[in-house]
Amino acid sequence: xxxxxxxxxxxxxxxxxxxxxxxxxxxxxxxxxxxxxxxxxxxxxxxxxxxxxxxxxxxxxxxxxxxxxxxxxxxxxxxxxxxxxxxxxxxxxxxxxxxxxxxxxxxxxxxxxxxxxxxxxxxxxxxxxxxxxxxxxxxxxxxxxxxxxxxxxxxxxxxxxxxxxxxxxxxxxxxxxxxxxxxxxxxxxxxxxxxxxxxxxxxxxxxxxxxxxxxxxxxxxxxxxxxxxxxxxxxxxxxxxxxxxxxxxxxxxxxxxxxxxxxxxxxxxxxxxxxxxxxxxxxxxxxxxxxxxxxxxxxxxxxxxxxxxxxxxxxxxxxxxxxxxxxxxxxxxxxxxxxxxxxxxxxxxxxxxxxxxxxxxxxxxxxxxxxxxxxxxxxxxxxxxxxxxxxxxxxxxxxxxxxxxxxxxxxxxxxxxxxxxxxxxxxxxxxxxxxxxxxxxxxxxxxxxxxxxxxxxxxx
Ligand code: ADP
Numbered sequence: 001x002x003x004x005x006x007x008x009x010x011x012x013x014x015x016x017x018x019x020x021x022x023x024x025x026x027x028x029x030x031x032x033x034x035x036x037x038x039x040x041x042x043x044x045x046x047x048x049x050x051x052x053x054x055x056x057x058x059x060x061x062x063x064x065x066x067x068x069x070x071x072x073x074x075x076x077x078x079x080x081x082x083x084x085x086x087x088x089x090x091x092x093x094x095x096x097x098x099x100x101x102x103x104x105x106x107x108x109x110x111x112x113x114x115x116x117x118x119x120x121x122x123x124x125x126x127x128x129x130x131x132x133x134x135x136x137x138x139x140x141x142x143x144x145x146x147x148x149x150x151x152x153x154x155x156x157x158x159x160x161x162x163x164x165x166x167x168x169x170x171x172x173x174x175x176x177x178x179x180x181x182x183x184x185x186x187x188x189x190x191x192x193x194x195x196x197x198x199x200x201x202x203x204x205x206x207x208x209x210x211x212x213x214x215x216x217x218x219x220x221x222x223x224x225x226x227x228x229x230x231x232x233x234x235x236x237x238x239x240x241x242x243x244x245x246x247x248x249x250x251x252x253x254x255x256x257x258x259x260x261x262x263x264x265x266x267x268x269x270x271x272x273x274x275x276x277x278x279x280x281x282x283x284x285x286x287x288x289x290x291x292x293x294x295x296x297x298x299x300x301x302x303x304x305x306x307x308x309x310x311x312x313x314x315x316x317x318x319x320x321x322x323x324x325x326x327x328x329x330x331x332x333x334x335x336x337x338x339x340x341x342x343x344x345x346x347x348x349x350x351x352x353x354x355x356x357x358x359x360x361x362x363x364x365x366x367x368x369x370x371x372x373x374x375x376x377x378x379x380x381x382x383x384x385x386x387x388x389x390x391x392x393x394x395x396x397x398x399x400x401x402x403x404x405x406x407x408x409x410x411x412x413x414x415x416x417x418x419x420x421x422x423x424x425x426x427x428x429x430x431x432x433x434x435x436x437x438x439x440x441x442x443x444x445x446x447x448x449x450x451x452x453x454x455x456x457x458x459x460x
Contacts, residue, residue, distance in 0.1 A: 007191075008184035011371035016177035016242040023172060026163040034161055038154040042129050043118055049147045053080050057349075079128065080149035085112075085141045099123060101130050101146045108132075111144050120151065127151040180370070190219045198226065206234040250292055250423065258285040288423075294344040295425040297428075299408065301434035302353060312460050313351040315379045315386055316342050322355060323377050326362040334371030337362065340378035345386040349437040354457075357441075359428040359454045361390040364426055369394030369450070385439075386459055391452040402443055406431045 001265045005013070081092035087108060089100055107117040117132045135143040194210055209230060210223045232413055265278035319339060326337035347354070358377075365375035373393040380387050397405060397412070404410050409424040415451045427441075434441040439457035446452050 004367070008181060008188050010288055011184040012177055012181040015180045019176050020169070023169045027169055027352075031158070031161060031165065035158055038157060039417045042151065043131070044182045046118070046129060046131040046147050046149055047116060047133070049080070050131050050145045050166070052148060053082075054133060054143075054145045055136050065292045078451055079150075081146050083132075083144040083146065085143065087144075090143070093207075099339055101148050102143075103130075103146065112141060114141070121148075123148070141328055165166070189406070191377055192405050194219065194223060202231065203237065206230060206237055243408055248295065248411055251289070254285040254292070258282055258289075261285070274347055290424075292423045293422045298356065299425055299429045301433060302356075302429050302436060310348045311351060312346050313349055313354055315345050315347065318351065318355055318358065319377045319388065321381055322358045322362055325359060326366060326375060326377075329363060330366045331374065333369075335364060335366050336374040336375060337366065338376050340376045341380055343379050343381050343386075345379055345381055346460040347386055347437070347439075348460045349457070350433075353433045354437065357455065358388060358390065359435040360368060360426040360430045361455075364422075364453075365392035365394065365451075367422065368392065373450070381459070382456075385456045386458060388455040388457070389452055390454075391446065391450065392450075393450040396445055396449055397443060397451050402445075405443070406441070 011332050025458060070108050075250070078093045078095040079101065082090040083103070084090050087103070090308060092100065101123070101179065102119075103111070103117075104119060107119050110117045111132045111134045114134050114136060119130050119132070121128050121130055128150050130146055130148040133145045133147070134141050135145060164445075190213065197208075197210050201210075209227045211224050212220050212227070214220065261278050262282045265275060270278070319342060323337055323339050330337045362375060369375060369392045375390065375392045378389050378391070380389070401412055405412065406427045408428040410427075411424045431441045434455050434457070437457055439455055442456070444452045444454065
């Protein structure tokens with residue numbers, strides 16, 4: 001498989017590519033500007049020369065004019081001739097010898113019309129720029145001065161500029177790419193170091209952290225974010241470990257009791273009644289194990305979030321239904337379950353999971369309220385949320401335990417809870433269900449005593 005390019009190589013390539021494009025554009029522009037300005041210089045010089053030839057004192061004839069021009073110009077520029085108005089050659093400079101500077105038909109037309117005309121012509125394979133300047137007297141064309149200038153020097157200058165660009169541009173791009181590569185490497189080195197130290201962190205060493213360099217830049221912020229994530233992972237791993245240990249412990253207690261009962265029963269020959277008693281006790285422990293397994297399953301499902309699609313759940317119906325179940329549970333204990341204010345509110349979610357959560361609260365209310373007490377359910381609206389409350393007149397919860405009770409396997413009064421058969425998972429399950437519905441499960445201690453559990457849920 002082809003290996004992907006490293007970030008610094010890609011950065012360097014992008015950078016060099018962009019620079020090359022810019023330099024090519026600037027070079028092209030500079031070449032074009034230079035060529036234009038050289039051409040303008042040539043044309044300007046040609047006009048000046050033509051004027052010199054036109055205005056040179058003629059004296060006895062062309063020789064004197066030529067002498068003047070020769071005095072003024074270097075030999076290379078001594079290409080000029082005079083034409084009559086009919087286009088016939090009158091005289092030419094010595095350097096032209098037997099040659100003639102050509103003039104195209106259109107050029108001639110324009111000259112006749114009194115306009116100076118520029119043309120580029122070939123003379124013995126040499127490119128020459130020629131100006132034809134009409135000489136008018138009283139508005140009549142009496143003569144045409146033609147002056148030529150070889151384009152070779154300007155072409156040489158342009159050629160040299162092009163050669164310089166062909167060397168300088170690749171050299172500049174090469175140097176910039178090398179420098180850019182060094183800079184990109186240096187800038188990305190901390191990322192490399194960070195990924196190396198992140199690689200050393202695994203599930204066994206989640207306590208390790210990525211070193212923060214203290215520069216306060218983006219990379220430090222990234223390291224802080226990763227460290228924050230590691231802290232949360234460490235926390236979650238810790239919770240999971242504690243949870244597994246607690247779960248194992250919870251399983252071991254009924255299993256040990258079951259084993260003891262069976263061992264005692266087997267140790268000697270027993271009567272039928274004794275065997276029945278042993279089996280009944282064993283069944284009780286098995287019941288506890290089944291309940292525990294069911295609760296564990298419920299908790300893991302609730303933590304994973306609702307598995308059925310979210311539907312509209314009428315809280316009124318839900319509360320009346322749970323109250324009915326609660327009444328049945330409470331009958332033998334001498335506790336009354338009743339329904340208080342019932343606002344007709346609805347939330348979105350998994351109806352059976354929410355019913356489970358409320359039922360757990362009612363079961364607790366009934367469990368931890370002595371005979372003669374009561375458990376009251378209500379639904380009200382507050383701050384745009386539905387508040388479902390389960391209030392009891394029971395033992396209440398100490399302020400110090402308010403947070404703890406929502407953790408799995410926490411029972412405040414183990415003797416009492418064991419007797420009532422609670423696994424310590426009821427509130428943890430309720431909280432997971434409520435959190436999965438983007439709600440909050442809380443507990444308050446009413447002034448009159450007992451406890452008041454509230455489920456706050458966003459309205460549908
Ligand atoms: P359990 O299975 O023991 O009821 P829960 O998670 O439902 O487990 O509750 C945790 C602990 O919180 C209980 O053991 C109990 O000590 C305390 N608790 C829960 N609900 C109430 C309540 N309504 N009144 C007093 N204590 C409560």
